[in-house]
Amino acid sequence: MEFEKTPGWLDWYAGPSKPRFKLPAGAVDAHCHVFGPGAEFPYAPERKYTPCDASKAQLFALRDHLGFARNVIVQATCHGADNRAMVDACKASGGKARGVATVRRTITDQELQDLHAAGVRGVRFNFVKRLVDFTPKDELLEIANRIAPLGWHVVIYFEAVDLPELWDFFTALPTTVVVDHMGRPDVSKPVDGPEFELFVKFMRDNPNVWSKVSCPERLSVTGPKALNGEQAAYRDVVPFAKRIVEEFPDRVLWGTDWPHPNLKDHMPDDGLLVDFIPHIAVTAELQQKLLVDNPMRLYWPEEV
Numbered sequence: 001m002e003f004e005k006t007p008g009w010l011d012w013y014a015g016p017s018k019p020r021f022k023l024p025a026g027a028v029d030a031h032c033h034v035f036g037p038g039a040e041f042p043y044a045p046e047r048k049y050t051p052c053d054a055s056k057a058q059l060f061a062l063r064d065h066l067g068f069a070r071n072v073i074v075q076a077t078c079h080g081a082d083n084r085a086m087v088d089a090c091k092a093s094g095g096k097a098r099g100v101a102t103v104r105r106t107i108t109d110q111e112l113q114d115l116h117a118a119g120v121r122g123v124r125f126n127f128v129k130r131l132v133d134f135t136p137k138d139e140l141l142e143i144a145n146r147i148a149p150l151g152w153h154v155v156i157y158f159e160a161v162d163l164p165e166l167w168d169f170f171t172a173l174p175t176t177v178v179v180d181h182m183g184r185p186d187v188s189k190p191v192d193g194p195e196f197e198l199f200v201k202f203m204r205d206n207p208n209v210w211s212k213v214s215c216p217e218r219l220s221v222t223g224p225k226a227l228n229g230e231q232a233a234y235r236d237v238v239p240f241a242k243r244i245v246e247e248f249p250d251r252v253l254w255g256t257d258w259p260h261p262n263l264k265d266h267m268p269d270d271g272l273l274v275d276f277i278p279h280i281a282v283t284a285e286l287q288q289k290l291l292v293d294n295p296m297r298l299y300w301p302e303e304v
């Protein structure tokens, strides 16, 4: 099938630089996606955007170029609950990729087992209104209760203003809960202001809650952009991510978010995004936890 990209779509950055920051051995890119290719794995009819293709081979080439050892491939909403592209990538990775799926309540136990065998270790619940239609909470809770016995976790994606309303649902989840992109704080507000304090409280009060300290390129208001060799990109995001890394060093993950769906302003150089990491995880010990120990515990526990 032929797909036409959403108007204004920014394609991922070709020819990223080599990071100056040397990733620790065994580092995991714990948040990235594959898109199609649409001709092989069609985009879902209910999608809210149509991306450019971003294949598994291109993802694996980026992994090797940046110096990561493994990937966690998160189902993107443009594929709906059709997990074939993500599953195909996990299977083709030779054990170097695990996945996070989107499922509906109609999924069978056998299908869950098949996803597990392919390397899936979590489901994603998306509450960002521009990306998905509403799914009733009783359906999500039912799914969470079914995946819990598999040892899977739930990844949640929401915006900071929606946390109060979603709090009771999130704290009722029976599994480890991983928040995408720190719950999308408004970084023009103070890092110790009420909005981000609520997120910190969410993590402090609930020891099963983890956070990805990813996506500075999505959260930044002032930049500068990770382009043209910039070594101090997205400075306004640093205090937020650094605070989470330092308060919860054993419950943080990092990922590139390649191929960076829906960015409107610019497409970052992924090599420079890796150079952002030592600004938020400032010691070798914190870097080791963020990039190796934590993702391994969550996605490859049998190897730890």
Ligand SMILES: O=C(O)/C=C(\CC(=O)C(=O)O)C(=O)O
Residues within 6 Å of the ligand: 033, 075, 076, 077, 078, 131, 157, 180, 257, 260, 261, 262
């Ligand atoms: O890639 C991300 O994590 C963020 C996304 C896209 C997304 O989540 C999806 O399509 O599933 C966004 O903010 O548009």
